[in-house]
Amino acid sequence: MKIRSKLILNYSILSIILLILFSVIVILSYVKYRQYNFNIRLHNRAESSANFLLNKNAIDSSMLRFIDRNIITTLDELQITIYNQNHNLIYTNLLPSQQIKYNISKTSDSTFKWLFDFGLRNISFDYSKNGQKYFIEASAVDSYGLNELKNLLYIIIYVLVFSLIIIIFFGFYNAIWSLKPFKKIINELEAIDPSLIKTRISQHGNDEISQLAMAFNNLLDRIEQAFESEKSFISNASHELRTPVTSILGQVEVALNKMRSEEEYMTILQSVYEDTTQMGTIINGFLDLAEANITFNQLLKNPVRIDELIFSVVEDFEKREPGYNIAVEFSSELENDTQLEYISNNRLLYLMFSNLIDNACKYSDDKKAIVKIKVMPSVIIVSIIDHGIGIPKEDLTNIFKPLFRSSNTSGKKGHGLGLAIVKRIADLHNISIDIKSELNIGTTVIVYIKKT
Numbered sequence: 125m126k127i128r129s130k131l132i133l134n135y136s137i138l139s140i141i142l143l144i145l146f147s148v149i150v151i152l153s154y155v156k157y158r159q160y161n162f163n164i165r166l167h168n169r170a171e172s173s174a175n176f177l178l179n180k181n182a183i184d185s186s187m188l189r190f191i192d193r194n195i196i197t198t199l200d201e202l203q204i205t206i207y208n209q210n211h212n213l214i215y216t217n218l219l220p221s222q223q224i225k226y227n228i229s230k231t232s233d234s235t236f237k238w239l240f241d242f243g244l245r246n247i248s249f250d251y252s253k254n255g256q257k258y259f260i261e262a263s264a265v266d267s268y269g270l271n272e273l274k275n276l277l278y279i280i281i282y283v284l285v286f287s288l289i290i291i292i293f294f295g296f297y298n299a300i301w302s303l304k305p306f307k308k309i310i311n312e313l314e315a316i317d318p319s320l321i322k323t324r325i326s327q328h329g330n331d332e333i334s335q336l337a338m339a340f341n342n343l344l345d346r347i348e349q350a351f352e353s354e355k356s357f358i359s360n361a362s363h364e365l366r367t368p369v370t371s372i373l374g375q376v377e378v379a380l381n382k383m384r385s386e387e388e389y390m391t392i393l394q395s396v397y398e399d400t401t402q403m404g405t406i407i408n409g410f411l412d413l414a415e416a417n418i419t420f421n422q423l424l425k426n427p428v429r430i431d432e433l434i435f436s437v438v439e440d441f442e443k444r445e446p447g448y449n450i451a452v453e454f455s456s457e458l459e460n461d462t463q464l465e466y467i468s469n470n471r472l473l474y475l476m477f478s479n480l481i482d483n484a485c486k487y488s489d490d491k492k493a494i495v496k497i498k499v500m501p502s503v504i505i506v507s508i509i510d511h512g513i514g515i516p517k518e519d520l521t522n523i524f525k526p527l528f529r530s531s532n533t534s535g536k537k538g539h540g541l542g543l544a545i546v547k548r549i550a551d552l553h554n555i556s557i558d559i560k561s562e563l564n565i566g567t568t569v570i571v572y573i574k575k576t
Contacts (some may be wrong), residue, residue: 131299132292139291142285148279156274166199166247170262173204177215178253199264201244206251207259214258237513304534305333313340322348368399375399427465428473430504430573431497437478438495441485448485448493455498455505463499466573476549480508480569481540488512488566506572511566520559 191546206215246263312325324344325337379392431452458464468472484493488510498505515523519530524547550557554574561567 129299131293131302135295135298136291137289139295140288143284143287147284149277150280151273153274158266158273158346162245162264162266163247163270163427166245166262166264167249169199169202169264170247170249170260171251173215173217174251174253174258174260177206178258194316200267201263201265202262203244203246203263205261207261209257209259211259226339245424262558293372309333309337309340366400371399372396372403378569425469426442428468429461430464430506432464433470433474434481434495434497434506435475437474437481440478445482445485445491447491448495449491450481450485450495452497453497455496455565456500458499464504466504466575472549472551474557476546477506477571479546480571483542484508484510484512484569502575504575506571506573508569508571509566510568514562514563514565514567515559516563520561523559535554 126380155538202217204215204217205213208214219267244263244265246261247382248259248261251258251260310323312323316323324341326336327334327341375392375396379389384392431454434452441448441450479494481495485491491513492510494507494509495510496505496507498507515530523530525544550571556572556574557573558570559567560570
């Protein structure tokens with residue numbers, strides 16, 4: 125069932141239930157009032173007859189019977205019977221032939237009984253006059269109340285039928301009108317294709333539909349960014365790989381043109397080796413970036429001590445890059461060893477700090493980097509400081525993009541993959557990274573590791 129049909133059906137059912145409930149309340153309230161009003165009228169009428177009969181200037185029973193049977197009243201088939209304190213009959217407006225026929229008992233005062241029972245209703249009560257106690261029974265048919273009840277029922281039925289027609293019509297119109305913006309969003313989404321990826325859904329107001337359109341637009345922004353990033357990545361990757369491949373092919377072709385000396389072959393092989401190493405570095409960077417793109421739940425995780433991890437990175441650089449000068453400092457005292465523990469993937473976290481420290485040394489003339497570790501109750505802060513060439517302000521927003529390199533790094537080796545890998549690993553581990561840099565003064569990378 126479509127949402128439009130559900131809206132119409134639910135709206136109609138709810139409205140009809142409310143109308144029926146309201147109608148039942150009105151009818152029951154009227155019946156309750158009718159019951160009270162009838163008893164009062166019957167009681168007053170019977171008491172008036174008793175006053176006529178028992179007054180000092182009383183009229184005789186035959187005259188009172190004549191009055192009771194002929195007076196115009198809203199009480200049909202009125203019956204009044206009066207007993208003395210010894211329960212002896214002293215008056216009734218019934219003829220002798222009717223007294224047996226109308227020998228009735230007291231009926232229930234239930235509201236529902238009054239709703240469905242249209243016969244005689246009777247009451248009985250005590251009455252005192254001139255120091256004497258009497259018992260009065262009175263009964264009648266409430267034709268007036270019944271006619272009013274019928275009229276009320278007709279009115280309610282007409283209102284229900286008319287309201288039902290209005291409710292269905294308005295429900296249908298309301299469903300179409302309410303879903304119209306959704307239909308517009310669907311049409312606009314269907315009109316978007318890869319060639320029109322910059323197209324966005326129109327937004328009006330600040331209601332839930334506008335929020336939905338905004339959510340779609342935000343999604344389209346991320347998709348566009350992903351497309352642009354992929355396009356840029358493919359373009360840059362093709363360029364980065366084409367250069368060493370072209371160089372290798374050219375050198376091999378030169379080597380195959382004619383016989384050469386051993387020294388020439390060694391020179392060519394050395395150049396091919398360097399180009400192949402460069403291409404291997406790029407490919408390994410792509411593989412590391414792909415590995416960093418898995419979800420955190422897919423990672424093998426275990427407690428890792430951040431200081432031990434950084435020391436292992438430093439030891440590795442001392443072997444591979446003896447020219448690097450890396451100092452590790454602690455900015456706060458440790459109360460226990462567990463303060464530096466963090467649940468993470470050891471290899472990826474090692475790769476992240478390795479790239480950051482490598483960049484700090486590589487882009488500094490003195491090849492020096494300072495790593496400061498500070499422990500706080502809920503976060504571990506690692507600052508990596510260098511006094512190198514710095515990063516231009518206009519490049520700070522792009523440095524985490526794959527294969528992007530700052531404008532002042534043309535003379536340095538690199539392929540623009542390191543920081544992209546760092547950013548992805550940080551996001552994967554819910555780690556925040558802040559970079560502060562000034563040209564020709566240096567760069568400070570601050571890593572905030574939130575402990576869970």
